[in-house]
Amino acid sequence: MEFPMDHEVTLDGRITEAKSEVKRYDINLALAVLGTGLLIFFFAVALLDAWVFQDGIPSWMRFLFWIGGLLGVAGFLWKRFVPLLFASINPVYAALTIEKAEPSFKNTLINWMLLRRERATNAALRSDKIAERMFDGITLSAASTVARIRAADVIDRRPLVRWRYALTGLCCVLVFYALISPKNPFTSFSRVLFPFARIDPPQRVRFSNITPGDCVVFQGDRVTVGADLSGRITEPVLLYFSTDDGRIRREAVPMFTPEGAASGRYEVVFPPGKQGFESALTYYLASGDSRSETRRIDVRPAITVDVVSLAYTYPEYTGLPENIVAYSGNIRAVEGTEVYITVESNIPMRRAELLYDNDPKQRQNLLVSATDPTKASGLIRLSMPSTNSMKTGSPGDASSPSSDTPGKATVSVPETEATSGEEGSLAETDRTEDGGLEKRPERIERTYTIRCSDEEGNPNRYSSVYRLEILADRPPCIRWIDAPVAETGQIEIPINGSIPLHLEAEDPDFGLRRVELKVQNDGRIQERRTDLLKGPTFGPSPLVALQDIRTAFEPRKFGQAIGQTGELWAVATDTKLPDPNKAESVRLKFRITQPQQGDQAQQGDQAQQGDQAQQGDQPQQGDQPQQGDQPQQGDQPQQGDQPQQGDQSQQGDQAQQGDRPQQGDQPQQGDQPQQGDQPQQGDQAQQGDQPQQG
Known part of the structure; x- marks a missing residue:
């Protein structure tokens, strides 16, 4: 019989609809309850945060509220939402819900569901005709009653409406409070929702x-x-x-x-x-x-750095010993000095450098010690450049940071105006290419600072400014004492004479190495390499280095000829190495004149070594040399004699001790004629000649 089967389909459809409505209703009711509870919770927290605690809810209490609210919400969701999302509604519960909506059922729907379940498991019951007739009657009665009921009407929605009214009322109260309160409640909500955030209380x-x-x-x-x-x-x-x-x-x-x-x-x-x-x-x-x-x-603590020591190594020629200055950063030394600087910081350093004249382009890296990062060191070489350039070490000058070898740099300075040597002398290095004068600085003053950074890269905020003074090795000075002068400004010197010279030379700092005379004719300089000093003089003060020099200028020893003009001066050289300083005296102008006549010798002739007649020397037979003879035109030398061009016998020249004329000897300037020399026709004795013995 098909009729009962149609009624069963109708009943199953109604029960399925009822199950969906029950689930939907339970979800909405749970949301209303949860929302109302959260509003009550946050509103209470806002009142406490704004009006109960003067400085707002403490951080620890904010954390407790956050934990409590989180656990409450999690528990509610687990109990009310999780079953609704992952479990199905029991059909019997759905049937009970339908019967509650229609009292005329009187458990008919539930009895039908239970009887059908029993028939499905009991075959004897299905074969009993009386039982089948009873089941069909119950099915028909339940189906006819269910047909009159809508699915939306099977649930009592009054609890959901009450909770929604409560939720709406709380929202209105909260909005009103936010409008009239000087303290924003939403700030308190944020403080509870984010307890670890820095949010000020309302x-x-x-x-x-x-x-x-x-x-x-x-x-x-x-x-x-x-x-x-x-x-x-x-x-x-x-x-x-x-x-x-x-x-x-x-x-x-x-x-x-x-x-x-x-x-x-x-x-x-x-x-x-x-x-x-x-x-x-x-x-x-x-x-x-x-x-x-x-x-x-x-x-x-901010990183700070100070100079621990300065170790000076002076140039060897100065004779100064090494010197170590502790806890002073000001540097003052002569050019060529090497200064080993050591600095120390209060905390470990990652890098350190010297900055010259506060110019980032002029810096020198220092090497931070691998064993003690609070110390760094470097080597500074002081120099006085001749150009306006700054030579400093680059980062590549420093050795590997794993080594304690310091960074190295040559520190030179731009030239500035300064006074040159003392009056009466001029340093040879101070003369320009075109013959002008150029002032040489005696000292240069600069500054340097120390920059460093800690292990995190934070630089030092403050740094002392230290002086760096480079002293030039001052050139020597040399001057004439009672220099010979003439009214015409030009000294006249006989070719066979000499003039006495009196000089004073000194080096103002370390000492003299040599003093020599120079002569210039027509731009050609002739130099007498004979050192007028007994040896290098070293002294810690100008008084020790002062030298009094007496000598004579003899024209013939400088290859001068009658009628020549030129300049005469002295040059002093100090002990500086490798490029010594030189200074020259005022130049004396002179002119070479005819030999002096008569038996009177020029001043200084008798003082020269070797100017004494040799004992026992006798002129050879036939020789008749006269004092002051000069060979005239027509003289012819004998076999082997080759007189030099321009040879002239000196006034008062005498044969040296032990001289023996040899065959083939060439007579030099001032030589006496050898054996066999015969005066030629036309030879005439000069005025004042006197015959010698033999």
């Missing part, structure tokens, strides 16, 4: 964009604390701070709106005074009963 005055907030500064630094304020600002804005060491408790510092800043912006340079931060502290901003959350400023 205030009449709201603080935002607080700078620098929590930070780390260096000792001696000062920072600008600022904030944007909004709300009812009726009282002064103050910054309160307390130090960790307890020396300061809640000290207030007024804050003001800077000129040109936006309205509501308040700032203050903190801490007050010029010393800056000394220890860690906490601070907060306040205006009336409104205050910001407490911030913290930690103070760490």
Whole structure:
């Protein structure tokens, strides 16, 4: 019979619809209950945060509220939502829900469901005709009743409506409170939802964009604390701070709106005074009963660096011993000195360098010790350049950081105006290519500072400025004492005579190496290499190095001829190496004249070594040389004699001791004629000639 089967399909469809409506209703009811509970929770927290706790709910309590709310929501969802999402509604429960909506059922629908389940498992019951007739009657009665009921009407929705009214009422109360309250409740909601965030409690005055907030500064630094304020600002804005060491408790510092800043912006340079931060502290901003959350400023020691020692190694020619100066950074030494500098910092360094004249392009890297990172060292070579260039070490000059070998640099300086040698002398290096004079600086003063950074790369904030003074090796000076002068400005010297010379030479710092005479004819300089000193003179002061020199200028020893003009001067050389300084005296102009007549010798002739007649020398037979003879035109030398061009016998020249004329000897200037020489026709004795013995 097909009729009962159609009624069963109708009943199953109604029960399925009822199951869906029950699930939908339970979900909406759970959401209404959850929303109402959350609003009650957050509203209570807002009241506590704004009005119960003066400084807002403490951080630990915010965390407890967050944990409690999270556990409550999780438990509610687990109990009410998870079963609805992952489990199905029991058909019997759905049938019971339908019967509650229609009292005339009187358990008919539930009895039908239970009887059908029993028939499905009991074959004897299905074969019983009486039982089958009863089942068909119950099915027909239930189906006819269910057909009159809508699926949406089977559920009692009054509990859901009540919870929705409660939720709506709480929302209205919350909105009204937010409008009339000077303290924003949503700020409290945020503080509970994000307990680890830096959110200030609700205030009449709201603080935002607080700078620098929590930070780390260096000792001696000062920072600008600022904030944007909004709300009812009726009282002064103050910054309160307390130090960790307890020396300061809640000290207030007024804050003001800077000129040109936006309205509501308040700032203050903190801490007050010029010393800056000394220890860690906490601070907060306040205006009336409104205050910001407490911030913290930690103070760490700033890296500082000082010079520990300067080791001077002077040039060898100075004769000065090595010198070590401790805890002084000012450098003062003669050019050519090497200075080994060692610096030390209060905390380990990552890098260190010297900065000359505060110019980033003129710097020298120092080598940080691998065994003690608080120390760094470097080698500075002092020099006086001849060009306006600065030569410093580059980063490549420093050795590998794993070694303790210091970085090296040659520090030279631009030339500046300075006085040259003393009056009466001129340093040879001070004469320019075109013959002009160029002043040579006696000293150059520069400065240098030390820059370093700690292991995190933070540079030193303050650095002392040290002097760097490079002293030039001063050139010697040489001067004439009672120099011979003439009315015409030109000294006339006979070819066979000499003039006495008196000189004083000195080196103002370290000593003289040699003094020599020079002669110039027509641009050609003739040099007498004979050192007028007995040897190099070294002395710690000009008095020790002062030399009194007496000598004579003899024209013939410098190859001068009658009628020649020229200049005569002396050159002094000091002990500087490898390029010594030289100075020259004032130049004396002279002219060579005819030999002096008569038996009178020029001043200084008799003092020359070897100017004595040899004992026992006798002129040979036939020789008749006269004193002061000069060979005339027509003289012919004998076999083997080759007189030199321009040879002239000196007035008063005598044969040297032990001289023996040999066959083939060539007579030199001033030589006496040898054996066999015969005066030629036309030879005439000069005025004043006297015959010699034999």
